[in-house]
Amino acid sequence: MPININGYNLSNASGLTFGASSTKIDSSGITDPFLPAVFGSRTDVAAGVIRTYPWVMDSTTTNVNSCWNGSVFTCPVTGVYYMSWSSIVGSGAGTYGLHGFIGLIKNGGLLYYSYRDTNNIWELQHLEVTIKCAAGDTITWAINIAPAPDSTTGAGAYGANHNASTIWLVG
């Protein structure tokens, strides 16, 4: 028999279920099929170097709750979110001194950044962090251009695959 809390039912249907949602707690743990999450990559630039803000991720294989609108993730609830951005980064020419910055941008402002400092043609960069966000906060990335630091060199990310990004709610 469910517990009715102001019209909201807690019930046992092969596990503790919450209202009309499919969220459940049972012997396997918590099942949260509407966990906010996105995973995808940028595929829309045929080749070359991208210095860009916001980061476009046109191809998503996961976009639960449609939090990702193509270039920005909007947090639907307050919580701690894991964020990972990775891509080969460089100039495509191997020219020394084409350093550059990759910034994590929260609500339009720089939160933290990484730095490419090599003369390799392309080299993997991977930013990952868990960040506390409020409902409505926005997340994206900036590649060697404001609001990230801008080295004013030609370094940037590769825009035709060779990259992957993900964001999901931890708790």
Place this chain on the structure above:
Amino acid sequence: MGFDINGITLSSAAGTTLAMNSGATNWMAVNANGILSRPQTPYMWGTTSGQAAIYNAGGGNLLVIANENIGSCWNNSTGVWTCPVAGYYMVAMGNIATGALQTNSYGYIGVFKNGVLYGHNHWNFGGNWHYLSLSSIVAAAAGDTIVWQLFSYVNAGIHGAGGHGSFSIALMA
């Protein structure tokens, strides 16, 4: 009207969401879409700052300065995370590393649980800064400790003066 279980209150203001509170503190919520959130999730995020440009802590714990520290599990002075409950913790770091313009520069970054190496990564390159990252899911008991350390390094460290990296730990489940 809530459902009180010896001081823990289950309530639903509009009949579409559920909140589990202890007094004024929200422990858990399930919104109308079924998204479950846990605002008290033990969590830290921080960076190194004010350290040497090439920072290795002499092989000791990396003294990350927390920007956020929910549950006060992270100790800035010792560089130690103490797990408040048993569970699986996401431990993630990324930072540029090298021996800046050294021709021979390499080292290891490790996650240690209770002083024992749990997982590690390795970098080996000369000159300039390169990006180093390491993520782990650490199974831990209440009271277990987690730290980051560099080891077996030569002419190397992470960029410790500020920016260029981040460190975070969060309880997943």
